[in-house]
Structures are given as C-alpha cells and as structure tokens.
Amino acid sequence: MNISLIIIILYISMLFVISFFARKRALKGGESYTLAGRQLTTPLVTCSLIGLAIGGASTIGVAEQAYNIGMSAGWYNVAWGFGAIVMGISVAGKYREFNVSTVPELFGKFYDEKGRIICVVCQIIILLIIVSLQYIAGGSILSSLLPGVFTLKTGMIISACVFIGITFIGGMWSAGLCNMFNVPIKYAGIILCTILAVVSTGGFQNIKLHLPQNINYFSPVEGTGIWIILSWFLIMITQVMSMQGPVQLAFAAKDSRTARRGFIIAGLLMIPIGFLCAIIGIAAKTAFPDVSATLALPKMILSLNPVAAGLTLAALWAADVSTACNLLLGASTLFTQDIYKSFVNPKIDSEKLIVMNKIFVVLIGILTFMLALSMSGILKTISIGLSLCTSFTIVFLFTVFIPKLCRKSSAFYTTLASILVLFLWQIMPSFRIFPHVIFMEWLVCLCTFMLISLLDKRTISMDNQNKSIENII
Numbered sequence: 001m002n003i004s005l006i007i008i009i010l011y012i013s014m015l016f017v018i019s020f021f022a023r024k025r026a027l028k029g030g031e032s033y034t035l036a037g038r039q040l041t042t043p044l045v046t047c048s049l050i051g052l053a054i055g056g057a058s059t060i061g062v063a064e065q066a067y068n069i070g071m072s073a074g075w076y077n078v079a080w081g082f083g084a085i086v087m088g089i090s091v092a093g094k095y096r097e098f099n100v101s102t103v104p105e106l107f108g109k110f111y112d113e114k115g116r117i118i119c120v121v122c123q124i125i126i127l128l129i130i131v132s133l134q135y136i137a138g139g140s141i142l143s144s145l146l147p148g149v150f151t152l153k154t155g156m157i158i159s160a161c162v163f164i165g166i167t168f169i170g171g172m173w174s175a176g177l178c179n180m181f182n183v184p185i186k187y188a189g190i191i192l193c194t195i196l197a198v199v200s201t202g203g204f205q206n207i208k209l210h211l212p213q214n215i216n217y218f219s220p221v222e223g224t225g226i227w228i229i230l231s232w233f234l235i236m237i238t239q240v241m242s243m244q245g246p247v248q249l250a251f252a253a254k255d256s257r258t259a260r261r262g263f264i265i266a267g268l269l270m271i272p273i274g275f276l277c278a279i280i281g282i283a284a285k286t287a288f289p290d291v292s293a294t295l296a297l298p299k300m301i302l303s304l305n306p307v308a309a310g311l312t313l314a315a316l317w318a319a320d321v322s323t324a325c326n327l328l329l330g331a332s333t334l335f336t337q338d339i340y341k342s343f344v345n346p347k348i349d350s351e352k353l354i355v356m357n358k359i360f361v362v363l364i365g366i367l368t369f370m371l372a373l374s375m376s377g378i379l380k381t382i383s384i385g386l387s388l389c390t391s392f393t394i395v396f397l398f399t400v401f402i403p404k405l406c407r408k409s410s411a412f413y414t415t416l417a418s419i420l421v422l423f424l425w426q427i428m429p430s431f432r433i434f435p436h437v438i439f440m441e442w443l444v445c446l447c448t449f450m451l452i453s454l455l456d457k458r459t460i461s462m463d464n465q466n467k468s469i470e471n472i473i
Contacts, residue, residue, distance in 0.1 A: 008142070032172075045259060045262025053266070056136065062281065114409075127331040159320065167325045167365075172252055190276050190312070248329070413448055
C-alpha cells in the first residue's frame with residue numbers, strides 16, 4: 001500500500017480521535033463549544049493562533065508566489081507574525097476583558113443596531129472567502145500527494161469532510177487540541193522539507209544557476225516590492241485585531257494575561273515559516289519549471305524520500321486543517337450568536353445553541369466548498385478580502401482608546417465606507433491611486449470615522465453589561 005496514503009489515513013484517524021476526546025468538554029453547555037469555556041491556556045492559544053495563521057495561504061500560497069517571484073513572498077508570514085505580536089502587546093488582553101463572544105456583539109454594546117448588522121455581514125463574507133481557499137490548498141496537497149487516488153476536486157471533498165467533521169464534533173476544544181498535535185508536525189515537516197529540497201536540487205548555488213535570470217529570486221524585497229510588503233503588514237495588523245477567527249481565541253483565553261502571552265509567542269514562532277516555504281517554492285522552480293505554481297510546493301515534496309514526502313505533505317495538510325477549523329467555527333459562531341440568537345430565537349437555551357452551532361458548521365462547510373470551486377489565486381484573494389477588516393479595527397481602537405470621538409452611528413458608516421472602497425477598487429481602475437486597496441481603506445475609513453464624530457451628536461455609552469471601557473483602559 002502507498003506509504004503516503006497510510007500516513008494520511010493515520011493522520012486523519014488521529015485528528016478524529018482527538019476530536020472525540022474533546023467532545024466531552026465541548027458539550028458541557030454554555031460557551032464550551034464555541035469558546036472552550038474561556039479556559040484556553042497559553043500553549044492552547046499559541047498553537048491555535050499558529051494553526052489559524054499557518055494554513056494554505058502561508059504555505060501553499062507563499063510557495064506559489066515564491067515560484068514566480070522569489071524569496072520576498074516569505075514576508076507574508078512575517079507580516080502575520082508581526083500582526084499577532086502587535087495584537088498581543090496592545091489589545092488582546094482588552095478583548096478578553098470585554099467578556100463577549102463575537103466582534104459584532106462587542107459593537108452592539110456601544111453602537112446602533114445597524115452597525116452591528118453590517119459588521120456581522122462583513123465578518124461572515126471575509127470568513128467564507130478564507131475558508132473556501134483552504135479547500136483549494138487542501139485539494140492541491142492531496143492530489144499531488146496521491147495523484148492516482150485524488151484529483152484536485154476529490155481532494156477538496158476529502159478536505160471539506162475532515163474540516164467539517166472535526167469542527168462539528170468538538171468545536172473550539174477540538175480545534176485547540178488538534179492544533180497541539182498539528183503545529184509540531186507542520187513545523188517539523190516544513191523544516192525537513194526545506195533542507196531536503198535544497199539538498200536534492202544541488203544546493204543554493206545550483207538553484208541560482210538554473211533559475212530564470214530575469215528575476216532576482218533571492219532578493220528579500222525585489223520580487224514583491226516594498227509597497228506590497230507594507231500592505232501585507234498593514235493587512236495583517238488590521239485583520240488580527242478585528243477578524244472573528246483570531247479575536248475569538250482572545251475571547252476564549254483563561255484571562256487577559258494568557259491572551260497577551262499566547263498572541264506574542266505565536267507571532268514570534270510564525271516569522272520564519274514564510275521564508276522556509278519560499279525556499280521550497282524556489283527549489284521547485286528549478287526542479288519543475290513547467291508545473292502550475294499552485295502545485296509547486298506539493299510537487300517539490302513529492303520528489304523527496306517517500307516517508308519524508310508523506311510526513312511533510314501531511315504536515316502541510318495539517319496546516320490547512322488547523323486554519324479551516326478555526327475559521328469555520330468563527331463563521332458558525334457569528335451565524336449562531338449574531339443572527340439566530342439575536343433575531344430568530346433570543347431565549348434559546350445553551351444545549352439547543354450547541355445544536356444550532358453544529359448545524360451552521362455543516363451548512364457553512366457546504367457553502368464554502370461550493371464557493372471554493374470557482375476560486376483561484378490564494379494570496380491575492382485573501383489580501384483583498386481581509387482589507388474589509390479595516391473598519392472594524394478602526395472602530396475598536398477608537399472605542400477602547402479614544403471613546404470621546406465615538407458616536408452611535410460610527411460603526412455603521414465606517415464599515416459602509418470600507419465596503420464602498422472595496423467595490424470601487426474592483427470595478428474602477430482609475431480609483432486605484434495606491435498600490436494596494438488596504439491603504440485606501442485606512443484613509444477613507446479614518447476620514448469617515450472622524451467626519452461622523454463631527455456630524456453625529458449621539459455619543460456612545462461608557463457602560464456595558466460587564467465592565468466599563470474606563471476600567472479596561
């Protein structure tokens with residue numbers, strides 16, 4: 001039997017064993033399913049955030065770009081890590097002290113109802129896009145690993161079944177404990193693959209000799225360009241502070257100190273992975289100059305020792321599983337808490353709420369799989385989608401640090417401005433006066449927020465159900 005297939009079967013089996021072990025904790029009621037009962041320790045927060053960050057975009061996507069433009073693609077992961085560190089230092093602890101479940105719920109405590117609704121819609125759109133891209137990465141891994149068993153589409157189907165199954169069984173506990181298993185595997189696999197890829201292609205000097213000479217593949221900046229790298233940093237700082245996926249981990253931490261430490265440690269550990277994946281992508285350009293860029297990293301690994309190839313591709317698939325499970329749970333939490341509980345059944349008890357979460361996990365999983373069938377360009381698609389987080393980050397930072405400038409309608413109009421910017425950016429090339437939409441998002445959203453502070457006289461309340469902002473800051 002194929003060694004790689006055996007490894008994948010064993011890996012999938014272990015994930016489901018862990019998930020069933022986590023199931024007892026997840027079904028205790030209350031917030032156990034979506035927030036692990038707010039009992040995540042520093043290692044669990046750290047591994048869960050790494051699992052969320054180091055997924056298809058940070059591995060397959062980085063290698064895909066490095067295959068075409070070189071080492072500078074690795075800055076994507078550095079930006080992710082830097083964003084996590086900034087979050088840990090500045091606001092992770094503050095998020096935990098708010099004691100809420102979702103970003104829209106937090107907005108609903110201070111702003112008008114339409115501000116909360118538009119926040120829900122945008123958060124869901126962002127998460128649906130990113131979860132969909134994980135299916136593409138997962139499918140490319142399995143189809144490269146076992147071309148006689150999987151096509152890209154059937155690989156995506158298996159990936160979807162595992163993503164949905166793990167999340168369905170144990171929720172946040174399942175995702176967190178699986179990440180404790182996944183993260184060491186993915187780091188060991190990527191490091192091993194980097195070393196073997198360089199050795200198998202004759203070392204760095206030989207790689208340089210066989211690369212196209214019109215691109216400086218080993219330049220740290222040249223291929224991507226400084227403005228795109230800066231846009232990645234701005235995007236990652238923006239999204240990690242306000243996207244439901246990472247913020248939900250801060251909500252689930254045991255306390256504010258745990259949240260801060262988990263984010264900072266995770267950020268530091270993320271930084272080197274991007275450049276390692278970039279090196280593998282560059283080596284693949286030498287070994288397989290004519291393959292699809294998306295398949296560059298899996299193809300490179302497949303050429304290695306069968307056991308090493310199986311372990312490494314399982315590790316990459318682990319990265320994909322980690323990201324998808326966290327984001328799928330985040331999307332389900334938004335649907336359950338901010339749509340179903342808020343507008344359909346406000347009096348629902350905790351046991352039925354868990355059932356609704358599970359239902360939404362399955363429905364969202366199916367929807368995102370269908371969406372994935374029409375998507376391509378992992379990094380480009382994600383970076384555009386994440387730019388919508390700008391309005392949430394701006395509103396949250398002002399809410400915590402300068403509440404005197406916040407007005408009841410600030411959240412709604414700032415988020416609406418963010419949507420309009422992204423829409424105009426996509427349909428009007430003349431609107432693109434900056435190298436990336438994220439720069440325009442920050443400019444317009446900041447101006448909109450300040451304008452509303454002048455026009456709307458309804459200040460936000462300084463009190464909420466749990467603790468005043470004054471005490472938090």
